[in-house]
Amino acid sequence: MPIKFPFRNAKLNKTEQPIGLEGDHLPKHVAIIMDGNGRWAKNRGMPRIAGHKEGMNVVKKVVRHASDLGVNVLTLYAFSTENWKRPKKEVEFLMKLPVDFLNTYLPELLEKNVQVQTIGEVDALPEHTRHAVNEAIERTKHNDGLILNFALNYGSRYEMVEAVKQISVKVKSGQLTADQIDETLFENHMFTSDLIEPDLLIRTSGEQRLSNFLLWQLAYAEFWFTDVFWPDFDETLFERALYDYQNRKRRYGGV
Ligand code: FPP
Numbered sequence: 001m002p003i004k005f006p007f008r009n010a011k012l013n014k015t016e017q018p019i020g021l022e023g024d025h026l027p028k029h030v031a032i033i034m035d036g037n038g039r040w041a042k043n044r045g046m047p048r049i050a051g052h053k054e055g056m057n058v059v060k061k062v063v064r065h066a067s068d069l070g071v072n073v074l075t076l077y078a079f080s081t082e083n084w085k086r087p088k089k090e091v092e093f094l095m096k097l098p099v100d101f102l103n104t105y106l107p108e109l110l111e112k113n114v115q116v117q118t119i120g121e122v123d124a125l126p127e128h129t130r131h132a133v134n135e136a137i138e139r140t141k142h143n144d145g146l147i148l149n150f151a152l153n154y155g156s157r158y159e160m161v162e163a164v165k166q167i168s169v170k171v172k173s174g175q176l177t178a179d180q181i182d183e184t185l186f187e188n189h190m191f192t193s194d195l196i197e198p199d200l201l202i203r204t205s206g207e208q209r210l211s212n213f214l215l216w217q218l219a220y221a222e223f224w225f226t227d228v229f230w231p232d233f234d235e236t237l238f239e240r241a242l243y244d245y246q247n248r249k250r251r252y253g254g255v
Pocket of ligand 1: 034035036037038039040052055056059077078079080083094097098101150205230
């Protein structure tokens, strides 16, 4: 019998019968595009960075909940290769967020057995950001609970071009032949090579696009969108997304 998780907050569900998640049919890997921080702040007459700060608090709630529910991997799009185009002050603020997050939350991550990982060009981040992230990776590396994977300075096209370059070098040097290049080999050259592929993509804020996020890895993922801005996202909506996922039929091109 599958374990049923009740919804935490009946608010969103008051017109329906109580619904529950099936514990043995959860998405193993959930990827999230956390969008709408700027608009959330603007609607309140606040600076955009206030939205990012509130967004960080939501990250804590969602990580805690994903870990409690037994999700295996949570990949969060925290900073894209395109986000450098934002005003300098905003970029500086975004670069401080992982530092604040890990300063305040690392003890709980350790207690919850969460392992921190990253995808993206972390070496190109400012020293303080890199330091905080690398310390979290190091201190959580033996944990075997939820993998909390931050996409930081991540761009999917960049990732694929880099994979092609690495493979080309190997072919040129005779380490590989062109015939040996297949999907598995290509995947093995991606940032996500050690992760299972995402089952579910969540995007908040009403936008329905991928914005250069995990273009290869999301080939067979289920997509779930909400108009809610990321700072208003919560455990109930997370469960709603998981519940809807459980009611989708995945066919992978079959019947
Ligand atoms: C998109 O909203 C959000 C981002 C580019 C940053 C996301 C970062 C967080 C939610 C905090 C991350 C926390 C940690 C711990 C790394 P937007 O600014 O594009 O919103 P808008 O579309 O309304 O302008």
